[in-house]
Amino acid sequence: MTRNNIDDILEKALVREPLTRDEAYLLYDEAPLQLLCSVADTLRRGAVRDADVVTWQIDRNVNITNVCKSGCKFCNFHCKPHQTDKAYITTMAEYRTKVEEALSLGADQLLLQGGLHPRLGIDFYEKLFRQLKGEFPTLRLNALGAPEVQHIADVSGITTREVLERLRAAGLDTLPGAGAEILSERVRKIISPAKPSAHDWVRVMHEAHLLDIPTTATMMYGHVETPHERVDHLITIRDLQAHRPEGARGFTAFIPWVFCPKGTQLEREGISPRFSATEYLRIVAMSRIVLNNIANIQASWLTVGKDVAEIALNSGANDMGSIMIEENVVSSAGATTRFDAEAMQATIRRAGFTPKLRDQLYNYRV
Numbered sequence: 001m002t003r004n005n006i007d008d009i010l011e012k013a014l015v016r017e018p019l020t021r022d023e024a025y026l027l028y029d030e031a032p033l034q035l036l037c038s039v040a041d042t043l044r045r046g047a048v049r050d051a052d053v054v055t056w057q058i059d060r061n062v063n064i065t066n067v068c069k070s071g072c073k074f075c076n077f078h079c080k081p082h083q084t085d086k087a088y089i090t091t092m093a094e095y096r097t098k099v100e101e102a103l104s105l106g107a108d109q110l111l112l113q114g115g116l117h118p119r120l121g122i123d124f125y126e127k128l129f130r131q132l133k134g135e136f137p138t139l140r141l142n143a144l145g146a147p148e149v150q151h152i153a154d155v156s157g158i159t160t161r162e163v164l165e166r167l168r169a170a171g172l173d174t175l176p177g178a179g180a181e182i183l184s185e186r187v188r189k190i191i192s193p194a195k196p197s198a199h200d201w202v203r204v205m206h207e208a209h210l211l212d213i214p215t216t217a218t219m220m221y222g223h224v225e226t227p228h229e230r231v232d233h234l235i236t237i238r239d240l241q242a243h244r245p246e247g248a249r250g251f252t253a254f255i256p257w258v259f260c261p262k263g264t265q266l267e268r269e270g271i272s273p274r275f276s277a278t279e280y281l282r283i284v285a286m287s288r289i290v291l292n293n294i295a296n297i298q299a300s301w302l303t304v305g306k307d308v309a310e311i312a313l314n315s316g317a318n319d320m321g322s323i324m325i326e327e328n329v330v331s332s333a334g335a336t337t338r339f340d341a342e343a344m345q346a347t348i349r350r351a352g353f354t355p356k357l358r359d360q361l362y363n364y365r366v
């Protein structure tokens with residue numbers, strides 16, 4: 001392949017035509033990083049409302065329960081149901097304290113995630129969401145994820161579509177894209193064999209789009225996947241977005257983040273890759289280039305640190321995500337970066353952009 005091939009493919013990307021799988025492979029394998037980042041930055045400018053703005057958010061991550069039957073090998077957060085010394089289900093009193101603190105810090109959203117608890121079905125989640133919305137009506141619930149929806153359906157003996165409909169009626173506003181990892185059954189068999197499959201993730205997300213429940217999509221890379229499985233993941237997300245019904249919001253954002261190995265089962269099995277900033281930037285740029293139908297690409301400051309996240313803002317990313325008042329899942333595997341509102345905005349300014357606080361649908365709040 002020659003530089004001409006790469007230039008031709010990038011020309012195609014610049015007019016937002018969907019790339020073929022082979023074109024995307026070639027870019028990922030061979031295009032110079034600087035060129036990829038420059039094209040991704042041009043595409044970012046065309047995709048967002050204000051090219052000089054980078055958005056950010058204030059929300060609080062609360063974990064519903066740490067009990068999980070899945071036992072993913074990259075996860076330090078979960079415990080097994082019999083580990084009664086560690087297991088918890090967050091109580092309503094604890095939610096109240098956490099939500100009140102979050103609201104006082106300017107949050108407008110609760111990110112609710114947790115393990116696949118073998119005894120918690122649809123009734124539990126409906127009651128929880130109704131209670132939260134009843135007490136905090138302005139609070140947006142960005143809750144669960146495709147694997148949890150599949151699990152709740154299995155526990156409750158109903159379809160995933162019914163789970164989504166009932167959760168939405170109880171107060172679910174948006175469905176996070178967590179649990180995608182790498183959408184390859186080969187990879188999932190190695191890193192999370194007991195978790196709902198890649199096929200389940202795609203189906204549940206499509207059902208959410210059919211119901212016009214906005215979602216995001218994520219990718220956790222840097223473990224056992226091949227480079228082309230990363231590209232395949234992007235193409236799966238792009239094609240799924242292309243199949244959302246007309247007028248449905250589908251994926252509002254894509255968030256690639258790097259596997260944090262510290263203390264995980266994967267690390268114990270010898271899978272402990274070193275983080276590469278250039279690889280992360282290549283993935284951010286490729287995300288912007290391949291995902292021609294998703295407006296927002298989020299820089300994962302929590303897993304890559306604020307300096308690399310700052311460069312990502314000039315390589316295709318347009319959003320810094322949330323300051324996250326509480327985060328326990330990735331942090332328990334070694335992610336140590338912390339941001340308050342001032343540090344978040346200072347980082348965005350240092351990257352050359354105007355910070356704008358947003359809500360979960362990427363509307364400016366101020």
Ligand code: SF4
Nearest residue numbers: 068070071072075115
């Ligand atoms: S990543 Fe989620 S599904 Fe997997 S073990 Fe951890 S809590 Fe359970």
